[in-house]
Amino acid sequence: MSAPLIERSAAALADALASGETTSVELTQAFLRRIAAVDGAVHAFLHVDAEGALAAARASDERRAAGTPASALDGVPVAVKDVLATEGLPTTCGSRILEGWRPPYDATVVARLKAAGLPILGKTNMDEFAMGSSTEHSAYGPTHNPWDLDRIPGGSGGGSAAAVAAFEAPLAIGTDTGGSIRQPGAVTGTVGVKPTYGGVSRYGLVAMANSLDQAGPVTRTVLDAALLHEVIGGHDPLDSTSIDQPLPAVVDAARAGAEVDLAGLRVGIVAELGGEGYQPGVQQRFDEAVELLVEAGAEVVQVSCPSFVHALAAYYLVMPSEASSNLARFDAMRYGLRVLPEGVDSPSAEDVMRATRDAGFGDEVKRRIILGTYALSSGYYDAYYGSAQQVRTLISRDFAAAFERADVLVSPTSPTTAFKLGEKLDDPLAMYLNDVATIPANLAGVPGISVPAGLAAEDDLPVGFQVLAPATADDRLYRVGAALEALLEQQWGGPLLSADQLALETEEHA
Amino acid sequence: MPDISREQVRHLADLARIELDDAELDHLAPQLSVILESVASISEVATDDVPPTSHPLPVTNVFREDVVRPSLTPEQALSGAPAVEEQRFAVPRILGDEQ
Numbered sequence: 001m002s003a004p005l006i007e008r009s010a011a012a013l014a015d016a017l018a019s020g021e022t023t024s025v026e027l028t029q030a031f032l033r034r035i036a037a038v039d040g041a042v043h044a045f046l047h048v049d050a051e052g053a054l055a056a057a058r059a060s061d062e063r064r065a066a067g068t069p070a071s072a073l074d075g076v077p078v079a080v081k082d083v084l085a086t087e088g089l090p091t092t093c094g095s096r097i098l099e100g101w102r103p104p105y106d107a108t109v110v111a112r113l114k115a116a117g118l119p120i121l122g123k124t125n126m127d128e129f130a131m132g133s134s135t136e137h138s139a140y141g142p143t144h145n146p147w148d149l150d151r152i153p154g155g156s157g158g159g160s161a162a163a164v165a166a167f168e169a170p171l172a173i174g175t176d177t178g179g180s181i182r183q184p185g186a187v188t189g190t191v192g193v194k195p196t197y198g199g200v201s202r203y204g205l206v207a208m209a210n211s212l213d214q215a216g217p218v219t220r221t222v223l224d225a226a227l228l229h230e231v232i233g234g235h236d237p238l239d240s241t242s243i244d245q246p247l248p249a250v251v252d253a254a255r256a257g258a259e260v261d262l263a264g265l266r267v268g269i270v271a272e273l274g275g276e277g278y279q280p281g282v283q284q285r286f287d288e289a290v291e292l293l294v295e296a297g298a299e300v301v302q303v304s305c306p307s308f309v310h311a312l313a314a315y316y317l318v319m320p321s322e323a324s325s326n327l328a329r330f331d332a333m334r335y336g337l338r339v340l341p342e343g344v345d346s347p348s349a350e351d352v353m354r355a356t357r358d359a360g361f362g363d364e365v366k367r368r369i370i371l372g373t374y375a376l377s378s379g380y381y382d383a384y385y386g387s388a389q390q391v392r393t394l395i396s397r398d399f400a401a402a403f404e405r406a407d408v409l410v411s412p413t414s415p416t417t418a419f420k421l422g423e424k425l426d427d428p429l430a431m432y433l434n435d436v437a438t439i440p441a442n443l444a445g446v447p448g449i450s451v452p453a454g455l456a457a458e459d460d461l462p463v464g465f466q467v468l469a470p471a472t473a474d475d476r477l478y479r480v481g482a483a484l485e486a487l488l489e490q491q492w493g494g495p496l497l498s499a500d501q502l503a504l505e506t507e508e509h510a
Numbered sequence: 511m512p513d514i515s516r517e518q519v520r521h522l523a524d525l526a527r528i529e530l531d532d533a534e535l536d537h538l539a540p541q542l543s544v545i546l547e548s549v550a551s552i553s554e555v556a557t558d559d560v561p562p563t564s565h566p567l568p569v570t571n572v573f574r575e576d577v578v579r580p581s582l583t584p585e586q587a588l589s590g591a592p593a594v595e596e597q598r599f600a601v602p603r604i605l606g607d608e609q
Contacts, residue, residue: 445566
């Protein structure tokens with residue numbers, strides 16, 4: 001007997017559509033039912049577009065019937081992080097300042113999803129403007145981790161990761177500026193990929209830090225991530241930082257990886273990304289996963305990237321600097337919220353800006369804008385922003401040296417498993433430390449994947465295994481990720497995630 | 511020492527066009543001090559001969575042919591505006607009383 005539709009991988013759903021076992025309308029309805037049943041508890045979605053998704057599903061079924069599917073994933077539904085512009089659908093970035101805004105155009109990623117025939121189920125929750133590691137900074141309330149509803153789903157893309165983990169969507173799109181795809185993947189037991197910077201178009205992605213932001217796939221399997229990567233990736237003339245060369249063969253790499261032959265592969269363990277500060281159960285699962293790779297023929301090399309210890313500091317100067325500049329566009333004049341200051345007769349545009357930005361931005365956004373304004377102000381620019389840019393160079397050099405000795409680098413994705421909601425909400429520094437292992441990749445522009453590595457012994461919560469590759473060698477992530485996934489599933493007797501084990505109140509269980 | 515005063519935060523918020531009330535200043539100033547303290551060592555890491563990186567990949571200017579392409583209609587461009595008048599964005603007065 002085959003698994004219920006919502007529990008199958010996107011690749012399996014594509015097969016079921018191709019064989020005529022199901023239709024896109026049936027599939028889309030199944031996911032919409034699941035969303036109705038569990039999203040009250042999970043809150044992965046800010047907006048569900050049942051009507052639009054079903055219309056797209058009907059169109060997909062017609063193409064299928066005519067023998068002209070638009071892509072391998074035609075008809076398989078997807079959820080999109082609310083930071084990507086969707087024509088006619090609300091796009092809030094998790095912020096009050098964009099409440100009710102409906103963009104008049106699609107982001108390139110969204111346009112490509114539509115062109116490939118994937119019905120869009122809705123928009124997923126996120127930390128406001130992607131600033132956070134827990135989704136608690138969303139102005140519309142936090143998302144809950146499907147493994148334990150009292151815990152964070154990671155961030156900023158907690159909504160996309162939770163939607164996929166709770167079987168509310170087979171596929172989702174996230175964005176990763178300092179770990180916002182990979183860390184939520186790690187703490188929800190799902191797969192998340194940050195492509196090479198420039199590998200996926202940023203056109204229509206509301207910028208937080210434009211030299212770091214990158215959209216990518218959020219899925220339950222490595223092959224699904226590769227399939228989705230192929231749909232959204234590749235050169236886009238609308239993004240001047242888009243890489244003008246063909247995407248590496250990521251789907252082929254995922255399929256080859258699943259054959260589990262890693263002979264000749266050099267795996268570098270980064271000394272600075274592990275050990276002290278990492279939860280013992282996280283470190284243990286990581287060490288065991290490395291052992292599995294060795295058994296499959298990989299050779300382990302110890303590498304040191306001494307500048308990585310300064311990555312967090314460099315990141316928390318570069319990112320707020322860029323954010324303070326990018327978020328200047330929210331000025332209450334052309335779109336979004338406009339708040340008139342109280343008790344002011346005939347307020348000026350500047351008065352209105354001040355009042356609007358106070359009312360429309362949450363604490364974390366204000367912190368980062370002010371921090372960035374500080375780092376860029378005269379007298380501090382060289383000491384802060386200038387120094388951070390130099391450290392960025394050192395980090396890139398460390399990567400270059402490490403990739404001389406290793407084909408991929410590996411580490412735990414996140415130093416801990418999912419923490420309790422509220423635990424770090426008012427301690428920004430503690431929150432920032434969640435991204436200590438993911439940030440170096442963003443600063444250097446290299447790609448990374450997080451793959452589930454099992455559950456930590458002390459709390460039975462998911463642990464993520466991170467693989468990093470040189471820029472434009474995204475295929476290596478998929479080869480190694482798919483191999484590790486196959487080896488671990490052999491050990492577990494199936495995927496880490498199953499709908500049965502989740503503590504979700506569903507209509508079926510009620 | 512990068513201790514950031516309440517007055518400095520008020521000034522920075524002013525530069526960033528964010529109205530902060532006293533309660534917010536009390537709340538944000540100490541947090542910003544802690545964050546700044548944690549990143550302060552950054553200026554001691556790199557020697558002068560290390561060039562800065564502003565972008566992860568080499569960026570060059572990108573050109574395209576100067577041809578008309580589809581773009582937003584005025585209605586679409588104005589669709590999200592808080593206020594519209596005669597097919598234009600309507601904004602509050604931009605000059606102060608003293609100007």
